[in-house]
Amino acid sequence: MMEKSNLIFISEIIALIIIVFRNFLYLVITPYKAIRNISQHSRFSECLVIFLLVFLYFNYASAIRTQSFHPLVITSSAIQSFSYFILTFYITVCFFKLISILFNLKTTILSLTTTFAYSLLPTLIWFYVTSSLFILFPPPRGENFWGLSLSLIFVVFSLSLLLWRIILLYLSLRFATKASFGQIILMILFFMTWFLPASYAMYFLHIFRVPFI
């Protein structure tokens, strides 16, 4: 028979997963309220669930790239990609923390981490869907009606998630740092000055083709 402490632990894990997926749903329906709530009440343990989803994605992508569909094999490239993701994520969080200090704004690493982790939802969806589409409708496509239609749908889908990602990034900064509109625009511009060259470098170093952020 299972011990009481084990049962409590399992029920806490299930509750945590339900909270994360409920917040994901709210990010679709009411992103403004959801990010406001996340910035005030979320715990670091919720981020661990999101990071686990990211880790599972890198394994899934690695399986698709190597065409070895074994659910229990964790490849070194998946661990490597996940490590680079964690590094990029925390450099981003620390950058916004530092810039908040420069702007004299009160913020915490926890608030930035939770809001940024939740705002990864569009990124996660895009990468999972793109990897799956790679098997279902592999590129390149022919210059015909169907090829063009599928490409247009995929570009529209990518643009939609990009816009949603931008909205969530803006809201994350708004509620985690309590910065004004102008300050957030400046923060994002400063961020782009190092992040775009870093993404280019990561592309050439074969780390990420599209940055996972």
Place this chain on the structure above:
Amino acid sequence: MSDKIFDKIQNRFDEIYVVEPTNLGLPSLTNLYKLTTGPLKKLPIRIILPVSFLSGLAIYLFLGYLLLRLASILQWGF
């Protein structure tokens, strides 16, 4: 009003006013900001999807069949 209800309302107000309302300096700019961001607070997909669709069409009109290559590059991006 009982203390419990008052505390509840107070907490709700604290939650709502956790950030100051945006002021862009000029009333017309602030109004434009509110007009643009207002619909994005609830079900932003209603705005995002048509905007993305129109942008996708614009990209097709601008790039033509190069859209196929753009989609392929994106699909190799995972």
